[in-house]
Amino acid sequence: MKKLIAVAIFLAFAAAGVTYAGTRVEIKDSEQAAAEADMHRRYDHPKTEVVPNDQLEVVVTRDVIMHSCCMPPSLVVGGKITNISGKPIDYVHLHFAFEDKNGKILHGESLYNHHAESLSDDPYIQKILNEKPHFDPILPGKSDTFGFSVSCTELPVFSKIELFSNDIKQ
Structure with missing residues (x-):
C-alpha cells in the first residue's frame, strides 16, 4: 500500500512538473513598476x-x-448628440457632475451643444463679436456635437463623472 501511495505521489509531481515547465513568471523591476504607476x-x-x-x-x-x-x-470629453424625439430641439444644455465615491457632487460644469455655443457667451464677448446668442435647431434624426475641456488642477479628486442632458429646449 505504501508503495502504491509513493508511486501515486511520484506520478503527481511528474505530471505537475511537465504542466508547469513552460510557465514563465514575469518579474517587473521597480523602475518599470514605477513607470506603469505613473x-x-x-x-x-x-x-x-x-x-x-x-x-x-x-x-x-x-x-x-x-x-x-x-x-x-x-480632462477633455467630446461626443455626439442625436435627436431621437419627433420634434426639433432648439438646444441642449449639458451638465457634468463630478462625484465622490458616495455619490456626493463635488464639482459641476456645463456647456451647450456646438450649434448653440453662443448661448453661453457673456455680454462682453457678444459685444466684441457683434452678435446675439443664437442656435441652429437639431431636427428629428439629426445630430450635433459637443466638446468640453477643464484643467485637472481645477477639479477635486472624484470617483465618478455623470453627464446629464435633461435641460433641453424644444
Missing part, C-alpha cells in the same frame, strides 16, 4: 457615464486626459 496616475480617470434621456441619444466619443508641455493636464 502612467496610470497621469492618464487614468473615471470615464464619463451618460445618464439616459428619452429625447436624445448621447454618445461620448472622446474621454481623455490631455498633457502638454505648456499647460497643466486637462
